Amino acid sequence: MGMRKVAIVGAGITKFVRRAQETGKELSWQASKMALDSCGLTLDDVEAVTLGTAPDAFDGVHMKGEYLADGAGAFRKPYMRHYVGGGTGVFSPIHGWFHVASGLADIVLVVAEEKMSSCHPHPQGAFLTIFDHTTEQPLKPTLIWIFALEMNRYMSTYGITKADIARVSVKNKGNALDHPSAQVAEKITVEDVLNSETLCWPVNRLDISPASDGAAAVVLASERVARRLTDKPVWIDGVGFSIDTAYWATRDLSYPRYVETAARMAYDMAGIKEPHKEIHVAEPYDPFDYKELHHMEGLMLCPRGEAARLTAEGYTARDGNLPICPSGGALGVGNPIAATGLMKIIEIFLQLRGEAGKRQVPGRPRCGLAQAWGDLMQMGTVVVMRI
Amino acid sequence: MKLEDYELGGTHLRSSDFEKGKVLTTAWQPNLAYAWDNGVAIGRYLAELKEGRIVARVCHSCNRIMIPPRMFCELCFKPTDEWRYVKDTGTVNTFSVAHVNWDASRRGPKEPPLIPAVIEIDGASPGMGILHMLGGVSPNGITVGMRVEAVWKKPGERTGAITDILYFKPIRAAAAKSPRAAGKAKAGRKPAATRARSKR
Numbered sequence: 001m002g003m004r005k006v007a008i009v010g011a012g013i014t015k016f017v018r019r020a021q022e023t024g025k026e027l028s029w030q031a032s033k034m035a036l037d038s039c040g041l042t043l044d045d046v047e048a049v050t051l052g053t054a055p056d057a058f059d060g061v062h063m064k065g066e067y068l069a070d071g072a073g074a075f076r077k078p079y080m081r082h083y084v085g086g087g088t089g090v091f092s093p094i095h096g097w098f099h100v101a102s103g104l105a106d107i108v109l110v111v112a113e114e115k116m117s118s119c120h121p122h123p124q125g126a127f128l129t130i131f132d133h134t135t136e137q138p139l140k141p142t143l144i145w146i147f148a149l150e151m152n153r154y155m156s157t158y159g160i161t162k163a164d165i166a167r168v169s170v171k172n173k174g175n176a177l178d179h180p181s182a183q184v185a186e187k188i189t190v191e192d193v194l195n196s197e198t199l200c201w202p203v204n205r206l207d208i209s210p211a212s213d214g215a216a217a218v219v220l221a222s223e224r225v226a227r228r229l230t231d232k233p234v235w236i237d238g239v240g241f242s243i244d245t246a247y248w249a250t251r252d253l254s255y256p257r258y259v260e261t262a263a264r265m266a267y268d269m270a271g272i273k274e275p276h277k278e279i280h281v282a283e284p285y286d287p288f289d290y291k292e293l294h295h296m297e298g299l300m301l302c303p304r305g306e307a308a309r310l311t312a313e314g315y316t317a318r319d320g321n322l323p324i325c326p327s328g329g330a331l332g333v334g335n336p337i338a339a340t341g342l343m344k345i346i347e348i349f350l351q352l353r354g355e356a357g358k359r360q361v362p363g364r365p366r367c368g369l370a371q372a373w374g375d376l377m378q379m380g381t382v383v384v385m386r387i
Numbered sequence: 388m389k390l391e392d393y394e395l396g397g398t399h400l401r402s403s404d405f406e407k408g409k410v411l412t413t414a415w416q417p418n419l420a421y422a423w424d425n426g427v428a429i430g431r432y433l434a435e436l437k438e439g440r441i442v443a444r445v446c447h448s449c450n451r452i453m454i455p456p457r458m459f460c461e462l463c464f465k466p467t468d469e470w471r472y473v474k475d476t477g478t479v480n481t482f483s484v485a486h487v488n489w490d491a492s493r494r495g496p497k498e499p500p501l502i503p504a505v506i507e508i509d510g511a512s513p514g515m516g517i518l519h520m521l522g523g524v525s526p527n528g529i530t531v532g533m534r535v536e537a538v539w540k541k542p543g544e545r546t547g548a549i550t551d552i553l554y555f556k557p558i559r560a561a562a563a564k565s566p567r568a569a570g571k572a573k574a575g576r577k578p579a580a581t582r583a584r585s586k587r
Contacts, residue, residue: 015397030396148483
């Protein structure tokens with residue numbers, strides 16, 4: 001297609017915490033600096049910067065992209081903020097990829113930041129205006145409703161129980177014990193999840209990822225530059241993104257069609273025909289435990305309705321046939337929306353390089369995938385990476 | 388590189404840090420007001436709700452009967468063609484039992500849980516649902532696939548809003564035996580009502 005090859009050559013991340021002392025700018029700086037240091041570059045080498053961050057309403061800062069620009073090292077450089085809800089973090093490297101694949105730049109810094117703690121009493125309140133202002137907001141919805149509605153539809157369609165789904169939370173929070181950024185890593189049981197506070201049945205407290213502050217960054221380079229910077233570049237071989245209708249109540253809530261559309265775009269670009277065989281490790285978005293299962297099916301990593309059974313059999317464990325969220329995911333590491341997606345990209349980057357430490361999956365994975373999802377349950381973003 | 392080799396940024400503040408006055412914050416309460424225009428389709432939708440009716444829009448290209456109504460078909464990308472009244476009855480596509488308010492505050496012990504649901508409206512195309520509430524039923528008595536009907540505000544109290552429908556309540560067994568309701572239930576696309584409710 002006349003596009004240049006693009007590699008990830010460096011990465012940086014902060015701890016994910018419920019409330020950070022640092023400002024959003026400072027968090028962005030910490031992640032950006034670490035990413036540049038990790039591949040021996042300075043800001044002078046960076047030709048363009050892209051930044052992902054989710055709603056302005058979290059921070060109460062309008063045009064947050066401009067506000068954060070200094071922390072992302074963007075001054076006097078081509079710079080743009082992108083925002084596709086929860087899908088933002090995996091869209092971030094796609095946005096940077098445009099710049100490098102097109103030939104506009106050889107080195108691009110990609111930053112994702114989120115500081116949710118500024119919004120009081122709880123960032124959930126900022127989500128009210130995501131709903132249609134005339135036909136839905138008067139019913140005073142919370143964002144948890146639509147997840148609860150989707151989860152119930154998913155369970156009802158395939159006869160899946162809450163215990164089946166809780167295993168995802170148990171696995172991911174356990175995996176996160178080995179992640180240095182983790183906010184809510186712990187060893188828990190299925191019973192702990194089922195006995196935690198019921199927020200909106202069928203969603204309990206431990207079915208949900210926490211609100212978090214944090215930032216992450218990666219450095220992208222063209223092939224020529226990447227090979228000079230590192231002997232282990234990780235190639236972005238496929239990107240995909242797709243949005244579904246905002247009339248969410250008219251969709252099939254048991255299957256994320258928009259994720260499938262995005263995945264097909266990325267698989268076509270990467271030449272992947274049988275994703276369940278060719279993908280060795282995956283980081284689908286897991287802000288709620290059922291979403292990991294939902295997304296595995298949308299990504300065609302398993303047949304529809306089978307993800308819960310595979311999870312129960314250990315197929316998705318770190319040492320399973322297809323490790324899913326070996327990082328600990330949003331459920332374990334934390335969920336600073338945009339930064340979470342980029343954390344997943346970084347996890348695949350490290351896994352493919354064999355540098356994931358205690359989180360390393362066995363078998364020298366050579367192809368991995370990260371995916372995020374957002375807006376009003378309608379946006380899918382997918383990146384396929386190979387070493 | 389290994390994450391473990393770096394000292395990661397991000398300093399976790401705890402509640403005690405605030406209680407002991409170690410952290411200073413600045414607070415701001417935005418005072419924003421919005422007046423949203425309803426547009427042509429939703430304007431008529433609200434006017435009809437005030438009269439106790441639900442109206443949909445039909446696209447002659449894809450033949451969908453769409454609710455909420457819209458002036459353009461997002462699939463065919465052309466203007467929609469006609470208004471069509473639909474029933475104020477429907478089928479529960481999915482539901483939740485909410486113990487949390489919109490701002491994440493918890494509902495009090497004496498406040499009953501809210502029961503939001505997606506309701507597929509009779510007369511609209513299959514799968515065309517709206518978000519609304521269920522009422523007049525215990526949370527344990529609800530199933531996916533259950534038949535429901537709208538409970539309206541009294542005519543004089545309606546304001547032309549989605550809340551002119553107070554909630555949807557289950558259709559009683561006798562009413563459900565009417566030919567239309569029974570036929571609709573059988574013709575439903577979805578598998579028979581399943582109660583995949585595990586431990587709550």
